[in-house]
């Protein structure tokens with residue numbers, strides 16, 4: 010079969026990229042290998058672990074199970090796009106302060122999923138957080154500090170919103 | 175893991191999508207959310223030569239009530255069902271089913287149409303659509319046809335959908351007053367397919383007898399099952415605990431589970447009995463106004 014390529018345009022962390030890709034190229038490989046954004050990890054490759062989670066048009070998706078061509082025209086946000094002007098995002102700060110990671114492999118995916126969760130629900134209960142990260146596996150922490158990290162970020166984001174900043 | 179090579183098309187109309195399906199024959203597959211298809215392609219369980227992505231086809235993602243039905247476009251994502259106030263308020267069986275499918279990221283991509291068209295006996299929507307007595311609207315070169323959900327699932331991963339047809343919508347009858355539904359799913363962990371699951375939808379007549387009963391069973395046979403004998407046993411009757419128990423027993427006898435990593439066949443039958451009871455009780459409470 011002749012190899013087809015498709016022209017795609019994606020906005021990743023605010024920057025627009027146009028590329029010729031094979032239809033079977035997975036979004037996670039596009040991000041890691043074409044754009045060198047290696048913060049998005051591949052844990053299982055079978056849609057189970059959530060390490061590869063990125064935001065696609067604001068929705069958390071497992072980028073190992075999305076074709077780059079399916080993301081044509083989409084706005085993508087990865088862990089590299091979270092800090093602003095050299096300042097950590099409250100979620101990154103939360104994982105740091107509350108020790109929400111050990112090896113750190115699951116962390117980028119956890120943070121991207123948590124970002125979507127907090128955008129929809131700024132004041133989640135512990136149950137809602139646990140249900141919300143049920144598509145993300147962590148083999149190190151036991152999740153307790155991950156929940157605390159997300160609560161920390163939720164608090165801080167609410168304070169920032171209240172202060173109008 | 176990388177899927178095998180294929181040619182990709184993203185048509186912008188239903189006509190164009192149908193023409194592509196006809197042109198490429200059975201080696202072409204529709205791509206919806208991709209969350210059943212892509213994992214299977216990565217494992218080389220499927221190697222379609224052409225993928226026809228429906229994401230640009232307009233009019234396939236509506237959620238609305240009309241003419242006594244809830245109309246769901248085939249491309250409605252699970253997350254949209256989960257967040258829609260109408261679904262939560264009036265279709266608790268559908269709401270609960272969606273909530274128990276996979277995990278948040280998968281629900282952000284997976285579509286209700288893909289969940290049905292895939293024909294996987296482990297998927298959760300088929301039993302629920304059977305319980306509701308939903309209709310599936312299918313379009314092909316021979317025009318449109320409407321297939322009852324109860325006649326849609328023919329065999330293991332085999333549905334009544336022809337290779338040149340596209341599922342465009344699902345119609346769920348809007349339940350009359352004094353109706354209720356519930357989904358009971360037993361899973362090993364969040365995100366797993368059901369060890370067994372039961373969907374119940376019912377309506378009560380003025381005199382307290384059951385004017386409608388639909389019961390569907392997930393992952394306890396090579397196809398999703400409609401528990402016909404249990405429904406007939408309850409239809410027109412008063413929902414006494416004895417009658418519910420008898421109907422639950424029938425469901426456990428009429429399913430045909432296989433022993434696997436999720437449990438033995440015997441265990442799954444026992445679970446079908448218990449889950450039927452629980453789903454029925456909760457559906458009844460809702461119909462009686464408890465919500």
Ligand SMILES: Cc1cc2nc3c(=O)[nH]c(=O)nc-3n(C[C@H](O)[C@H](O)[C@H](O)COP(=O)(O)OP(=O)(O)OC[C@H]3O[C@@H](n4cnc5c(N)ncnc54)[C@H](O)[C@@H]3O)c2cc1C
Nearest residue numbers: 204206207208209210211276284285288289291297298341
């Ligand atoms: C980790 C994981 C866990 C999961 N757990 C569950 C679970 O607990 N319960 C559950 O129900 N599901 C589960 N799923 C499956 C998930 O819900 C899928 O998204 C769903 O089964 C298929 O929907 P899709 O839109 O992704 O379809 P796709 O994968 O795009 O398509 C599936 C099949 O249907 C065909 N198709 C799709 N749409 C149409 C259409 N409109 N017309 C004709 N043919 C069509 C395709 O050609 C393909 O053969 C899980 C998936 C994953 C990856």
Ligand code: FES
Nearest residue numbers: 052053054059073
């Ligand atoms: S790498 Fe994508 S879910 Fe694990």
Ligand code: FES
Nearest residue numbers: 111113147148149
């Ligand atoms: S910190 Fe190691 S997997 Fe989560």
